Amino acid sequence: MSTKRAPTGHEYQVQPSECLFMINNNNTSWQPYPQPSISVTPSNVVALGGNVSIHCMSENYLQMEFYLEKDERKIIAIKKAEQPEVIFPILNAKAEDAGTYQCIYHPITGEDPWSDRSNKIYINVTDPSLIKPSIKLQGEPFVGMTVTIECQGPEHDLTFSLHKSRSHTATQVIPPTGSTNHFPFHTLSLEDAGSYTCQYHRRENPFVWSGPSDSVKLVVIGKKPFFYPMLKKPSILVQGKPALGKNVTIECRTQGQGLIFSLHKSRNLTAVQMVEAAGDTGSFLFHMLSLEDAGNYTCHYHHKGEPFIWSEPSDPVELVLANNPAQTFQQGLAEFTHLPPWLLLQLTGLKKEEGGTSNEGGPGVSNNGDPGPSAA
Incomplete structure (x- = not known):
């Protein structure tokens, strides 16, 4: 033994x-x-x-x-x-x-x-007692460019991890003097598109983490051929005669089916519309045009099954309101009284009807929940 x-x-x-x-x-x-x-x-x-x-x-x-x-x-x-x-x-x-x-x-x-x-x-x-970090995207997310996802915690000496669709992507330790960590994406590719969150832990407790941040969506926009076939940019045009109080339609068109178009005014997301499966055109209707509707518009699109991969923006189209007595009167009032246009519309009896431009969720919110791309 x-x-x-x-x-x-x-x-x-x-x-x-x-x-x-x-x-x-x-x-x-x-x-x-x-x-x-x-x-x-x-x-x-x-x-x-x-x-x-x-x-x-x-x-x-x-x-x-x-x-x-x-x-x-x-x-x-x-x-x-x-x-x-x-x-x-x-x-x-x-x-x-x-x-x-x-x-x-x-x-x-x-x-x-x-x-x-x-x-x-x-x-x-x-640990829910740890304040969740904030997260934001910096840079223009075009293929081949560099963007950075920035995560910020409530204190110094933290270790951050970045997650894509709940899968761990990267972990970085920041210097003791900082509370913000940067995750750069060099030479952006289509595979980088997706939804990201970040978390942190204190150096002395490497397995006790904060809750995840809110999610940020990285939408990759095709700019020119770069190792991947890009989506052709759409065409855009105004249908109808734009005049104050009238109706017009902005149409975006490209080749393909099962598309989702987004409309932008001066780099801000205005509306998102899903096109019928057999269609290749997204139509954005403006009821009772007002002074606020004038401006430059562009549109993007993506295929229904790839919500983070967008086309280049179209060339801009300008929505110019034709001059008429009511418009001239409003412009004179604006110069004389400095009243906001929406109030002038009420004063002149040309208030915009409800259910106008499709923008139920306000700027940056789509009608169907799909993310719109960053402005070109």
Whole structure:
């Protein structure tokens, strides 16, 4: 009989005849069981007070005893299993439950050999008491250009991570004197398009994170051929005779079907419209034209299944209101009284009817929830 120290540090009395061994260069050495697999459900990110489970599984070995280790081989749980898998639940998660985990097993009888350790898994805990960071996009998101996603936290000495569609994209440590981190995208490509969020943790608690920021949408606009076939820019024209109080339509047209067009005035998103599957034209109707409607307009489009990849903007078209007595009278009033145009419209009895230009959500909000691209 001999005494052996298990990988966990525990000592066991083992009969030599019960040990598995192999001969290697005339030396006898322990032959470990295969490494167990380890996983976590439902996710390796859990909010304070939430529940997760760690699963450890051998390669179809029965009657095994599993040890769960945390942060550099500290044993926190032991379970015997008749089947190849054992589950270690973490209930009502606390900040101290965050960290790295591994598992290891050996026969229930207490015999050597032990298995190799599993790979590491990471449990991250989100703390709602940490103020969530802000996030914004800087630069013009044209293919081949450089843009930056900026994340700002409430204090210094933070580590930020950037996520795209809930998948981890990048992690950066900022200098102790700063509270803002920049994630640059050099030579922007179509694959970079998507929705991004960021989170942070304090340096001393690397597995306790803030909640995610609000999302920012990176919409990649085709400017010219750059490793990818670009969308041809649309044409734009004004249908009707634009005069104060009249109706006109701005039409955007290109080749293709299943398109979504967006209309911009002076670089601001005005409206978004989905074109019928068989159509290639987006029509934007203006009821009862007012002085505010005059200006330069452009439009973009994207295919229905690719909401973040937009065409170049069209050439601009100018909506010029024809001069008429009512308009001349309003212009004179404006110069004399300095009243705002909307009030002048009421005073002259030319108030715009409700249900005018399609812009239910205000500038920057689409009618169907789709994002509009950044202005060219």
